[in-house]
Amino acid sequence: MTTASAIKARSASVRRLPPVDWLVLLAVLAVGGVFARAMLFTPADATLGAVQRLFYVHVPAAILGMYVACSVMAIAGGVYLWIKDDRLDRIAESAAEVGFVFLTVVLVTGSIWGKASWGTYWAWEPRLTSALFLWFLVLSYLVLRDAIENREARARLSAVLGVLALLLVPFIHMTVYLFRGLHPEPIVLKPEKPSMSPEMLSTFGLAMLAFTLLFFALIRLRYQWATARDARVDVEQA
Amino acid sequence: MRALATLGVQDTTIAAVDSLSGDVAVALQLEPTLAPRERTGPPDTASAMKTGYIVASVIFLAYIVLLMRRVASVRKSS
Numbered sequence: 001m002t003t004a005s006a007i008k009a010r011s012a013s014v015r016r017l018p019p020v021d022w023l024v025l026l027a028v029l030a031v032g033g034v035f036a037r038a039m040l041f042t043p044a045d046a047t048l049g050a051v052q053r054l055f056y057v058h059v060p061a062a063i064l065g066m067y068v069a070c071s072v073m074a075i076a077g078g079v080y081l082w083i084k085d086d087r088l089d090r091i092a093e094s095a096a097e098v099g100f101v102f103l104t105v106v107l108v109t110g111s112i113w114g115k116a117s118w119g120t121y122w123a124w125e126p127r128l129t130s131a132l133f134l135w136f137l138v139l140s141y142l143v144l145r146d147a148i149e150n151r152e153a154r155a156r157l158s159a160v161l162g163v164l165a166l167l168l169v170p171f172i173h174m175t176v177y178l179f180r181g182l183h184p185e186p187i188v189l190k191p192e193k194p195s196m197s198p199e200m201l202s203t204f205g206l207a208m209l210a211f212t213l214l215f216f217a218l219i220r221l222r223y224q225w226a227t228a229r230d231a232r233v234d235v236e237q238a
Numbered sequence: 239m240r241a242l243a244t245l246g247v248q249d250t251t252i253a254a255v256d257s258l259s260g261d262v263a264v265a266l267q268l269e270p271t272l273a274p275r276e277r278t279g280p281p282d283t284a285s286a287m288k289t290g291y292i293v294a295s296v297i298f299l300a301y302i303v304l305l306m307r308r309v310a311s312v313r314k315s316s
Binding site: 017019021024028035038039048050051052053054057058061098101104105108109112113115116117214218221222224225228229232 | 282283284288289291297299309312313
């Protein structure tokens with residue numbers, strides 16, 4: 001049961017929402033700077049040519065969209081099932097939506113890279129297919145949330161789906177080791193040190209920082225919006 | 239014919255080639271030829287790179303605009 005003081009406090013948070021989010025603006029500038037560095041000042045790959053520079057978008061988006069966003073979605077959802085705190089549900093839904101955007105970027109940049117290096121935009125091979133399944137799972141999470149009006153039921157059911165979606169992530173990671181496919185094995189996320197030149201590695205490090213900033217800035221803004229939306233609903237129902 | 243054997247061609251194939259006339263047998267010998275378009279260095283994939291960066295930027299910016307519009311809508315209605 002939401003108390004009157006809590007509704008009042010959340011209504012105040014709506015009014016505090018800034019017209020321009022400085023953290024998102026900073027993150028966009030950082031990502032823009034990384035794009036310029038990657039395209040203009042980082043050496044191209046000797047075998048694949050310039051298209052290999054999509055690595056600096058594709059891989060950070062994959063790490064954040066697949067590993068980080070799905071973990072946040074599942075952990076926040078799982079803890080929600082335990083302590084029933086609405087804030088955890090809002091964190092989970094924010095991570096899911098931002099993660100969905102990052103996963104979309106992963107699939108699109110991967111397709112463009114695939115066309116240039118494999119000669120096809122898409123192949124039904126294990127890594128690509130399982131990543132597409134995850135994309136559909138997160139999409140179904142968001143559609144499910146939209147379809148349920150009762151807040152408690154929405155949070156509970158989507159938390160279960162979020163936890164189940166996370167189970168697919170280790171499988172996706174292992175597909176390149178378990179099955180024979182087109183997708184290469186990890187360059188960065190592996191037990192040995194990354195197999196890249198120092199110039200490429202420094203650009204990748206900066207890309208990871210910039211995309212991490214963008215990821216959390218977007219989650220923060222999405223969370224603030226979700227808080228404001230729930231506050232408005234509470235005020236309307238009070 | 240010995241050259242074919244060293245290239246791993248099977249005996250039955252060598253025998254078939256052996257039975258042909260001299261001109262055809264010469265034409266069938268597996269001599270290396272240059273590819274029609276000999277390339278040096280990596281392929282030119284700059285347009286694919288630019289397309290990838292542009293599409294990724296459009297997706298991120300579209301989502302940021304969507305979020306900004308949602309926030310503006312909630313602020314206006316409060």
